[in-house]
Amino acid sequence: MNLYEFEAKRIFADFGIATPPGVRITRPEELRKIHFGFPFTLKCQVMSGGRGKAGGIQFAKDLNEGEALAKKLLSMTINGSRTESLLVEPKVSIARELYLSVTLDRARGCPIFIAAAEGGIEIESSNAIVTVPIPYPYQPYVARDLARQLGLSGTLFNKVADMASRLYRLFETLDLDLAEINPLVVTSGEDLLALDGKITVNDDAMARQPLFRGWQASHMVDLPERERKSKMLGLNLVELDGNIGIICNGAGLTMATMDMVKNFGGQPGNFLDAGGGSDQEKTLQAIEIVNENPSVKVILLNILGGITACDEVAGALVEFMKRNPKRTLVVRLRGNNQDIAEKMLADSGLKLFPDLEDAVKEAVSKAKVAV
Amino acid sequence: MILVNKNTKVIVQGATGKMGAAHTKRMLSYGTQVVAGVTPGKGGEKVPGTDVPVFDTVREAAEKTGATCSVIFVPPYLVLDAGCEAIDAGMSLLVVITEGMPPQDTAKLTSMAKSRGVRMIGPNCPGIITPGQTLLGILPGMIFKPGPVGMVSRSGTLTYEIALALSDADHGQSTCVGIGGDPVKGMEYPEVLTAFNNDPDTEVIVLIGEIGGNAEEEAAAFVKENIKKPVVAYIAGQTAPPGKRMGHAGAIISGGKGTAQSKMKALQEAGIEVALTPREVAEKVSKLRSQPVHR
Missing domain, CATH: 3.40.50.720 (NAD(P)-binding Rossmann-like Domain)
Structure with a gap:
């Protein structure tokens, strides 16, 4: 789950990372109550990146200009992401900018610091970055190593090392995938300030983080409706442009089935992994949600039952066909309790394919004649 | 094994x-x-x-x-x-x-x-099986047969699909290791590949990968340097859109990196046979077993 900038900054402040004094507004009139004077910065609160380039950050020199800008910014959609609110902050005098983040490095299998002696950069494409793996349990010397590699000295060395340690504590305590300060500003008074921040909370850890309880629904605003609904049901749905709806058990097999559909000349309409061990109810929910997609002409269900029982799937199919007798289904069923499933479906007229390639070819040819 | x-x-x-x-x-x-x-x-x-x-x-x-x-x-x-x-x-x-x-x-x-x-x-893995001997985890034992193919995979059910294709073509397996679909995990490809390379029961290695991260690219480089036995690879997710998590926590193309195409290219450049369907994995294994290639 990605957080908005204003949320990330509140969390930074709780961990002793200084941020500019800011006020979040949802109506232009609220600017009148702001106490820190002019000029100030208005920043769109959106989930997408590329906000600055898209004009989502503006400066106002007085209230009139501020209100006009606020009205415009509040209605902005940036890269498909609607502006949730505005964060208003006093303009900061910048002596220097840095980049600082903590994330998990999947190749090394441990957290790492990523930093750069310049800020506001596209970190993926910068070649001036410094990375330091973080051993467990954490000790602050790792942050001092980082500060040294950034070429810092004196007071700034200590201040940056201290902030990096705080950022790591936050990252570990709240189970984050990413804690990023970009830019980390050195003010003309040699103080550090997190001018912009990004936090990604790990989805699997959210249930043990009381701070984020109930946040999920309000942070999935950019997901298409059916994908959001699936997520709430515990199903993994990703919608695509084609007309063959795909449901499998297991992520790898679902991707492989999509690839085969494409290789045999069809167009996958979605990825839906119903997960291992899904029962009749969950399988039925999965088929129904794919069926709701108006572009889908044919539903291809591919179940290789290891921990998933084929009879549970057959039960879901019987119920689905009762509700939707006209829908074209192509079903591959093999594995655990396959014989029971075959008996349950014997009278349905549904042909069962034991072989995946045959099922995919059938789905592709049916999709071509479907209107 | x-x-x-x-x-x-x-x-x-x-x-x-x-x-x-x-x-x-x-x-x-x-x-x-x-x-x-x-x-x-x-x-x-x-x-x-x-x-x-x-x-x-x-x-x-x-x-x-x-x-x-x-x-x-x-x-x-x-x-x-x-x-x-x-x-x-x-x-x-x-x-x-x-x-x-x-x-x-x-x-x-x-x-x-x-x-x-x-x-x-692991975590998030189906476990490990040495067919005919022992099974630790949740793999469906009836799909596997004893034989000379060593399998290593990031996926569960896709591994069963490929094992089924191999078993149907009479290519049994020495051991099959599901290393799991999470971005951070225990054993990675190189460790398992090395074990298969040293295992007298294994003739051919099947490597099953998917989008996300660069473990397959690293495995390709590792095979080129260290593995003497022939390797057949299969990569899932050629049709996966960028930026979307495809079920597994680790299966995501981010910043244009971790695509199936990049992995397949790296594997091919390392002299590894890359199959496009599970059945083709079995066909390539048949070919390699009848005319072994030495690297």
């Missing part, structure tokens, strides 16, 4: 839960020597539906049974604790089946395992 055989003595942590109990029974019926279950507070009981004794701690279970491996089925937030307990009790191999373990917990557990010289498979 690698890592496990018919003599391997196995503990199941979380054996009295629904998943744990069901799979303990399946493992026993496959022939796995499951010698103990561990559930705190249930010491003295039996794993439901079996004669396998349950202990309160891994240490006690290990002392009483001489087990060396633990298969972990406990809920996601308890895996770190359970894994550390198993390492401290002297287990040499952990197989973590649980899905949804927070990755920072995984990083802590793998760091402890490494420092103690303990091997760990």
